[in-house]
Structure formats: C-alpha cells, structure tokens
Amino acid sequence: MSRKNLVVVGASLAGLRAVEAARKAGFQGTITLVGAEEHLPYDRPPLSKAYLDELPPGEVPEATVFRPESVLRDELGADLLLGSPATGLDPVAKEVRIGDRRLRYDALVIATGATARSLPGSEHLAGVHTLRTLDDAVAVRNALDAGARTVVVGAGFIGSEIASGARKRGLDVTVVEALPAPLVRAVGEVMGSACAGLHHRNGTDLRCGLGVERIEGVDQVERVVLSDGSAVEADLVVVGIGATPATEWLEGSGLRLDNGVVCDDNLFTGVEGVYAAGDVARWHNPLFDRSMRLEHWTSAADQGAVAARNALYPASAKPYQTVPYFWSDWYDSRIQFVGVPSTDEVRIVEGDPDRDRRVVALYREGGRLAGALTINGQNVIMKYRGLIMKPTSWDDALLFAEQRRATAAVAP
Incomplete structure (x- = not known):
C-alpha cells in the first residue's frame, strides 16, 4: 500500500530526523510533526553541558534549536502541532488522538522520548527540579547563577554534569548516589569507581550508597535529609535519577509496552504502519542479539531516520544495528x-x-x-x-x- 500521510509523534531529535529522512528518501506526501512542548525540536545534551557553563554577565546561552521554523515548514514541508501532546492511539482506525482531535496516518513514527523521574513529595517546593526540557535548564541555570547551595540526586550523566557546572562557578555541591559508584548501570562498578575520582579531585562532595529520605522546606527547598540521617542544606535540588519511556498515551492501543515500545530489528512495532525510534523504543539489536533501549544522542538520530524509511517503504525495510555510544563532560x-x-x-x-x-x-x-x-x-x-x-x-x-x-x- 502506498503511504501518503506520515505522522511523527515527538518533536525530538529522533522525530526531526524522521521528518528529514522521509523527504530525503523522496516522500512527497504530507508530514505532520506532533510535539508535547511548545518549543521547536532542540538539542538536549547541551542542556546539562554547555548550556550550564558559566558565561560573562549579560550573555545568554546559545539557542539549542536544530532547525528554524521556516526550514521545517517551508523546506521540509512539515505541518507542526507543537504544545499538543498525543493522548491516545487507535491503530485500527489509524488515528492519533490529541485531546478531542483525531489525526489520520498511513505511517506513524513514535518518538516521544522519556520522562524524567522525580522524587515523590517534593512537587510543592520551589527549587526542586529535574533536567529534561529547555524550561528545566533555564530554571537550573538561573539558580546556579544566583549562587545556590546545590544538591544533586543521582551521579549519572546529567547529575554529574550539573555538579561540574556548579563547581565551575565555585559553588558548594553535594551529589547523592544510591548505588556504590557513579554510572554503575552504564559502565559497571569498576570504571564507575574510577569516574568517582573526577568528583573527588574537583571538590565535589560525592556520597554513594545513600538514598534521599525526604526533602524539607515550607515553600522553598531548605535541606535534603539522607538515609543515614544526615542533612544537607540546599537552595537548589536537581533530581537526576533516570527517566521512564513516555508510553502512557499508548496504553490500551494494542502495542506491546515493556520498558518502552517493543520493536523488532526494523523498529517495527508489529502493528500495521507503526514504528518507534529514540528513547521510547526498545528494539532487538542484531549486532548483540539482544533487546535494548538506549537514551543516547547518536542512536536517537539514527533510529529516527531508519524508522521513517521503514515505515514509508516497508517492503524494503532494513534492520537497525549499532554499537551504543555516549559521551559525558565532567569538569x-x-x-x-x-x-x-x-x-x-x-x-x-x-x-x-x-x-x-x-x-x-x-x-x-x-x-x-x-x-x-x-x-x-x-x-x-x-x-x-x-x-x-x-x-x-x-x-x-x-x-x-x-x-x-x-x-x-x-x-x-
């Protein structure tokens, strides 16, 4: 069946690459890009890297938007539905639900990414943030620029990069990690312990093997109480304890959901016309013969392109295999x-x-x-x-x- 209508849900890196790949492959039909945020697709790694670097007074961080709106609309011919989170999927009618609206598709690429985990009970306190969106980064940067006493929960990529940004400003920062060392799940305990040395040598108070008992304050965060009974005074708490794939809107759709949208080698969900890419996709990687879900820039970019081509031209679909790759800048x-x-x-x-x-x-x-x-x-x-x-x-x-x-x- 000829595909005439491509819908990409998720104005992410994977979503953008899906749109670009569709046009590069010669697709002449309509493309609609749906995004939950009001922002144009933007680059996320700089939010916890260069975006948090200290700048001279009066300077602002460079924009992280990938493409101006004119390129998306005029050159790529994409209809943009931003600030419009998808709320459901009907694969029988081939419709994406956006509130009361129904959006028809012939081919669908799901690229809704992941949602940062938060600490329950802290939602009412100012000064407690995750770092997943551009708005999050603005709030964290403003707090660092104001000299906030900083506690970071989680010594993974994002948490450690935030700690680095705080130390570059000469601020006191405490990093709390429940596991024995930073990055244990990503690089193993041996090299996680080696990475811990970077924190110690740069004056960061790294506390491993501890959890957060509670975050205290009236309206504004004041301190973090740890599982050993100790407390750390704080004006800013950044929670970097991982993310969960954004699949809530797909519940009841018939897609298989298990730590992401489950896909085969070709990023195909098993449901006619529906493919997935990026942080939300858990696919079989032929190179390692196992199922993987990656939250890495390079895989999101590559998967978006492959998913779009395979969705539009399933008869010539090609598997996606990769050697996972990530980088992180600490100090x-x-x-x-x-x-x-x-x-x-x-x-x-x-x-x-x-x-x-x-x-x-x-x-x-x-x-x-x-x-x-x-x-x-x-x-x-x-x-x-x-x-x-x-x-x-x-x-x-x-x-x-x-x-x-x-x-x-x-x-x-």
Whole structure:
C-alpha cells in the first residue's frame, strides 16, 4: 500500500530526523510533526553541558534549536502541532488522538522520548527540579547563577554534569548516589569507581550508597535529609535519577509496552504502519542479539531516520544495528563509552584512574570485545567502536591496545 500521510509523534531529535529522512528518501506526501512542548525540536545534551557553563554577565546561552521554523515548514514541508501532546492511539482506525482531535496516518513514527523521574513529595517546593526540557535548564541555570547551595540526586550523566557546572562557578555541591559508584548501570562498578575520582579531585562532595529520605522546606527547598540521617542544606535540588519511556498515551492501543515500545530489528512495532525510534523504543539489536533501549544522542538520530524509511517503504525495510555510544563532560574531562557494560571482564589497558587524566578500559563478553571506556581518549574511542562492530576477538583487542601503547611510548 502506498503511504501518503506520515505522522511523527515527538518533536525530538529522533522525530526531526524522521521528518528529514522521509523527504530525503523522496516522500512527497504530507508530514505532520506532533510535539508535547511548545518549543521547536532542540538539542538536549547541551542542556546539562554547555548550556550550564558559566558565561560573562549579560550573555545568554546559545539557542539549542536544530532547525528554524521556516526550514521545517517551508523546506521540509512539515505541518507542526507543537504544545499538543498525543493522548491516545487507535491503530485500527489509524488515528492519533490529541485531546478531542483525531489525526489520520498511513505511517506513524513514535518518538516521544522519556520522562524524567522525580522524587515523590517534593512537587510543592520551589527549587526542586529535574533536567529534561529547555524550561528545566533555564530554571537550573538561573539558580546556579544566583549562587545556590546545590544538591544533586543521582551521579549519572546529567547529575554529574550539573555538579561540574556548579563547581565551575565555585559553588558548594553535594551529589547523592544510591548505588556504590557513579554510572554503575552504564559502565559497571569498576570504571564507575574510577569516574568517582573526577568528583573527588574537583571538590565535589560525592556520597554513594545513600538514598534521599525526604526533602524539607515550607515553600522553598531548605535541606535534603539522607538515609543515614544526615542533612544537607540546599537552595537548589536537581533530581537526576533516570527517566521512564513516555508510553502512557499508548496504553490500551494494542502495542506491546515493556520498558518502552517493543520493536523488532526494523523498529517495527508489529502493528500495521507503526514504528518507534529514540528513547521510547526498545528494539532487538542484531549486532548483540539482544533487546535494548538506549537514551543516547547518536542512536536517537539514527533510529529516527531508519524508522521513517521503514515505515514509508516497508517492503524494503532494513534492520537497525549499532554499537551504543555516549559521551559525558565532567569538569575538564570527557568520558566516552562504546558497546555494552554487562560483560565478563573489565581491563584497564592504558593509564591509572588514581593518577592519570587519560584512561582506557576494555570490556570482554565471552571471547569478544564488547565495550570500551575512555577518559580523555577522544583519539581512540571510535577505533574501538569499529573493532566492536566487526566484531573483534578479545585477544586481538588486547593486541591492538598493546600496539597503541608501544607506538605512544616511542612517539616524540
């Protein structure tokens, strides 16, 4: 059946790439981009990175919008429904519900992303924020600029980047992490402990193995009480404890929902004409032969394009496989990871986390290289990503690492 009407729900990076890929593939039909926020599609990583950097007085952060409205409407020919969250899906009638409105589709790409988790009981307090949207970033930045005593709940990517932004301003900041080390789920405990050193060396009060008992205050946050009974005074609390896929609007639709919208290799949901991409999609990654849901910039961009092409031209659909990749900027260091962390062995092949700025660690799964983490190893991380894609045996990966060390040792 010829597709004449593409609807993309989610004005996200994945949603934008879906629109762009559809036009690049020669699709001449109508495209409607639906977004819950009133903003045009914008880049999210800078919200916790460059957007929070200290700027001279009077300067404002650069806009993070990907494309001006004129490009979306005139060049890409997309109808924009912003500030209009989807409220339901009828796959039999092929309709997306937006309040009382019904929006017909022939092909549908779901790219609604994820929603930041919050701490129950703190909703009434000013000064308590998550960091998922542009509006969140504005509020957090204003508080940091005002010199707020800062507590960050969660030592993951976002929480650690916020801590870095606070320390750049010379502010006291406490990071509370329930797990034994930062980034345990993302990079494992061994290298999570190595990342903890970045906090310690930059004067951040990192407290691992502790939860938040409650957040106190009348109208404005005043302190955070921890599970060990201690309390930390605070004017700003940023909650960075992960996100849940935004699938509430799909309940009762017949789509399979299990930590995201469940998809096959092609990002197909199993429901005629419906595909998913980005943070909301849990798909089978053929490269690792397992189901994955990634909250990474690169995968969201790539999935959006693949989902749109497959939705419009299902007869020629192609699977999406990838080596997961993410980066995070902490203080004056860049952490990069490729592959998967659930492995059998982690071996540091370059540097000492307690002494050196540059560290490289490899992850083994069975007899193959499955992952690599670098701290300030920008010139090598993509080489390891290529080795994982091949794939490459563990012995060959160690030989590659040894050859790089030998070359570095004799370099002038």
